[in-house]
Amino acid sequence: MTALLASEFRRFRSRRLVKVLVGLELLAIVATGVIVFLTQEYALVGLPDVLMGTALVLVSVGWMLGASAIGADWHAGHLTTILTWEPRRGRVLFAKIAAALSGVFVLSLVIQALLGVALAAAAAGAGSTAGADSAWLAESVGVALRAAVLSTIFAGFGFGLASAGRNTAVALGVGFGYLVIVENLVRGLRPQWTPWLLTDNSGLFILGSPIDFPQVGRSTVGAGVYLAAVGAALLLAASVLFRARDVN
Amino acid sequence: MDTVIEVEGLRKEYRRVRGRRTVAVDGLDLAVPPGGVFGFLGPNGAGKTTTIRCLLGLVRPTGGRCRLLGQEPAGLHKVIGRVGSIVESPAMYPRFSARRNLELLGRISGVGRTRVREVLEEVGLAERADDQVKTYSLGMKQRLGIAGALLKDPEILILDEPANGLDPAGIVEVRELMRRLGTQGRTVFVSSHILNEVQQTADRVAILAKGRQVATGPVHEVLTAGHVAGLLVRLDDVPEGLRILGEAGIDATADDGLIRVGLPPAEAARVTRTLADRGLYLTELRADEADLETVFLELTGGASTEGPR
Numbered sequence: 211m212t213a214l215l216a217s218e219f220r221r222f223r224s225r226r227l228v229k230v231l232v233g234l235e236l237l238a239i240v241a242t243g244v245i246v247f248l249t250q251e252y253a254l255v256g257l258p259d260v261l262m263g264t265a266l267v268l269v270s271v272g273w274m275l276g277a278s279a280i281g282a283d284w285h286a287g288h289l290t291t292i293l294t295w296e297p298r299r300g301r302v303l304f305a306k307i308a309a310a311l312s313g314v315f316v317l318s319l320v321i322q323a324l325l326g327v328a329l330a331a332a333a334a335g336a337g338s339t340a341g342a343d344s345a346w347l348a349e350s351v352g353v354a355l356r357a358a359v360l361s362t363i364f365a366g367f368g369f370g371l372a373s374a375g376r377n378t379a380v381a382l383g384v385g386f387g388y389l390v391i392v393e394n395l396v397r398g399l400r401p402q403w404t405p406w407l408l409t410d411n412s413g414l415f416i417l418g419s420p421i422d423f424p425q426v427g428r429s430t431v432g433a434g435v436y437l438a439a440v441g442a443a444l445l446l447a448a449s450v451l452f453r454a455r456d457v458n
Numbered sequence: 459m460d461t462v463i464e465v466e467g468l469r470k471e472y473r474r475v476r477g478r479r480t481v482a483v484d485g486l487d488l489a490v491p492p493g494g495v496f497g498f499l500g501p502n503g504a505g506k507t508t509t510i511r512c513l514l515g516l517v518r519p520t521g522g523r524c525r526l527l528g529q530e531p532a533g534l535h536k537v538i539g540r541v542g543s544i545v546e547s548p549a550m551y552p553r554f555s556a557r558r559n560l561e562l563l564g565r566i567s568g569v570g571r572t573r574v575r576e577v578l579e580e581v582g583l584a585e586r587a588d589d590q591v592k593t594y595s596l597g598m599k600q601r602l603g604i605a606g607a608l609l610k611d612p613e614i615l616i617l618d619e620p621a622n623g624l625d626p627a628g629i630v631e632v633r634e635l636m637r638r639l640g641t642q643g644r645t646v647f648v649s650s651h652i653l654n655e656v657q658q659t660a661d662r663v664a665i666l667a668k669g670r671q672v673a674t675g676p677v678h679e680v681l682t683a684g685h686v687a688g689l690l691v692r693l694d695d696v697p698e699g700l701r702i703l704g705e706a707g708i709d710a711t712a713d714d715g716l717i718r719v720g721l722p723p724a725e726a727a728r729v730t731r732t733l734a735d736r737g738l739y740l741t742e743l744r745a746d747e748a749d750l751e752t753v754f755l756e757l758t759g760g761a762s763t764e765g766p767r
Binding site: 291457 | 511514515516517518531535538541543545546547548550551552553554562563566567610
């Protein structure tokens with residue numbers, strides 16, 4: 211199992227999509243740092259807000275990486291090859307899930323840490339670091355952790371859908387359709403169902419402010435637990451399907 | 459162990475739209491003894507790949523049983539380290555090098571870099587081992603797949619159409635590789651539609667048609683089954699040759715400019731002597747044996763069937 215996990219971690223790390231998305235994010239971080247430095251107005255105390263703003267990007271990247279971690283393998287037939295080396299499907303899927311989710315979690319944290327460092331350097335050089343005290347640090351770390359957890363949960367959504375649909379595009383299409391169309395329709399037509407909407411719970415979880423989401427009626431932790439439960443259910447369903455269906 | 463592959467009444471149905479079902483494998487029985495090369499033949503849609511997928515636990519049979527090295531699919535993990543396989547086109551990561559692809563696979567079973575280097579040399583890819591797989595020809599990709607199958611130094615190799623996409627030189631290389639592996643005490647189970655290759659390589663064959671086995675056994679037995687061994691003689695004066703052979707009590711008939719003689723190949727000298735004694739000299743003499751292609755077409759009706767393989 212350890213060897214299978216190590217192999218899957220290496221595969222995940224070597225994926226072109228991972229490299230491209232990380233490269234783009236690093237580019238964006240450098241550009242942000244330079245722009246902030248040139249405008250000479252940035253106050254570091256606003257970092258938690260910036261991290262909340264980047265959460266949407268991280269969640270989208272997490273979704274894509276989670277979906278492609280299994281979707282690309284289905285599409286290219288690599289799963290057939292892997293299963294001729296390790297026929298216990300549960301182990302194969304678990305290793306892939308572990309590699310994808312932990313990879314997304316670490317990447318999200320690293321990206322946010324780099325963004326924080328870039329903004330701190332820009333603020334120290336040509337802005338203001340006033341108010342960047344221990345409470346600020348705790349808040350920033352809290353937001354970064356929640357954003358990393360949320361991107362990991364969404365990577366699980368993407369993985370589960372791509373595994374069930376055996377295609378990355380299925381996961382991206384279904385996800386986009388559900389979040390943008392279905393949830394907006396539900397919000398308008400069945401407002402009493404809002405506590406179960408992923409977007410509202412995600413917003414609450416990232417902002418960490420139940421007061422701003424009275425329609426959800428949960429705490430920040432409650433929203434995170436609910437989202438994680440949905441992700442786990444999707445992964446469980448994907449696992450059952452993976453074990454039951456033929457691999458052609 | 460008497461058999462390394464054992465299939466009993468294997469049946470696989472695929473559901474189609476509107477509840478229709480396609481039967482890919484229909485009560486197949488198969489027993490593959492250890493050692494040597496076993497050819498698994500059949501037209502498209504005969505059920506070869508489906509059978510291989512069932513053996514490897516990739517596809518769940520609708521009925522019947524199959525065992526690989528004594529294990530049914532549920533216990534396959536106990537023996538998978540002794541099994542190397544290619545199922546259809548081997549999938550590798552196109553942007554990784556051949557070496558990296560094999561190292562990634564090898565890590566699953568603790569196969570080291572030395573073994574990766576050995577198999578790359580064995581299939582003739584050592585010089586291109588560090589190039590991206592996407593730059594490989596189809597034949598090179600196929601050889602890489604074979605390298606992947608050899609990586610575990612397996613007791614049994616299951617190769618599904620390993621010569622697909624290979625040029626003539628590549629086909630000869632694969633043939634020699636299979637023969638070599640088959641004589642090393644391993645079992646090479648190879649499905650193929652290149653019958654000439656199988657005839658030259660395999661010790662035993664099984665022929666499938668519409669999901670059922672229609673013939674099995676050592677190659678020479680399958681070739682001679684239902685065929686009377688004879689000789690084909692070419693000479694300038696066919697009517698005179700027929701007359702002389704007839705007078706000598708040898709059964710002979712004209713056949714498209716040749717004389718078909720009803721004697722086994724071991725009695726060829728009797729034919730040449732009989733004709734030469736009467737001043738007739740033949741220009742060609744060969745055994746009248748059916749080749750695998752002829753037998754295959756006769757047994758399978760000569761038509762491929764559509765559907766899952």
